[in-house]
Amino acid sequence: MSLKLYYAPGACSFVPHAALELAGAAYEPVLVKLHKGEHQTPEFLALNPRGQVPVLVDGEAVVTQIIAIALYLEARFPQAGLLPLQGLARTRAIETLAWMNNTVHPTFTHVFMPHKFADDAAAQAAVKARALGAYQALLQELEALVAARSEPWLGGAQPGVLDAYALTLLRWGGFAGIDPTTLPQTWALSQALAALPAVARVIERERLQLNVYRPTAA
Numbered sequence: 001m002s003l004k005l006y007y008a009p010g011a012c013s014f015v016p017h018a019a020l021e022l023a024g025a026a027y028e029p030v031l032v033k034l035h036k037g038e039h040q041t042p043e044f045l046a047l048n049p050r051g052q053v054p055v056l057v058d059g060e061a062v063v064t065q066i067i068a069i070a071l072y073l074e075a076r077f078p079q080a081g082l083l084p085l086q087g088l089a090r091t092r093a094i095e096t097l098a099w100m101n102n103t104v105h106p107t108f109t110h111v112f113m114p115h116k117f118a119d120d121a122a123a124q125a126a127v128k129a130r131a132l133g134a135y136q137a138l139l140q141e142l143e144a145l146v147a148a149r150s151e152p153w154l155g156g157a158q159p160g161v162l163d164a165y166a167l168t169l170l171r172w173g174g175f176a177g178i179d180p181t182t183l184p185q186t187w188a189l190s191q192a193l194a195a196l197p198a199v200a201r202v203i204e205r206e207r208l209q210l211n212v213y214r215p216t217a218a
């Protein structure tokens with residue numbers, strides 16, 4: 001099998017993982033355990049010197065970065081409707097995908113891994129607190145975007161990469177203390193996506209719970 005996806009459970013690699021299943025692709029999923037540092041081994045760094053998932057390998061081609069992988073998969077599986085194929089709808093979808101990837105996603109990285117951005121504990125706490133406020137606002141922006149859609153899915157009539165990214169970002173919010181049910185449109189979209197057999201296979205393989213929010217004791 002020439003197509004391989006290197007993924008970590010619950011990470012942003014969920015997006016191409018779901019896209020591959022939605023496209024009905026034949027591929028090999030390769031588990032990378034981030035908590036065991038498997039993304040820092042010489043073998044993995046030879047594949048992606050940035051030491052991150054996702055990585056898509058197609059024969060000789062090694063593709064990193066979710067946006068590039070999404071466009072690659074869309075070109076390889078055009079019938080799957082992973083993104084709108086043309087017109088302003090396509091531009092808008094890429095606009096949203098870029099925003100998810102370059103704004104919402106890195107804001108969560110500041111919440112989840114503040115040690116990457118500050119050295120001492122107090123500075124890390126400040127980074128985390130500031131990023132959490134920003135992340136809450138960004139999820140509200142996502143909620144408005146989901147509510148404003150005129151078709152069943154964010155990219156149109158077929159489920160695709162935008163829906164998978166929305167699910168991932170909402171799910172991450174649960175780890176940060178954001179109850180996903182307080183964002184009802186995004187929550188409903190995520191539940192509908194998770195219920196599709198293709199996406200359910202990914203959730204099962206990655207052993208994910210959709211709602212990881214736990215209320216803190218008052």
Ligand SMILES: N[C@@H](CCC(=O)N[C@@H](CS)C(=O)NCC(=O)O)C(=O)O
Nearest residue numbers: 011012051052053054065066067101
């Ligand atoms: N801009 C990258 C972000 C990839 C990324 O943040 N990957 C995370 C998982 S969600 C990762 O591998 N983190 C491990 C690390 O950076 O040490 C993309 O679009 O693929």
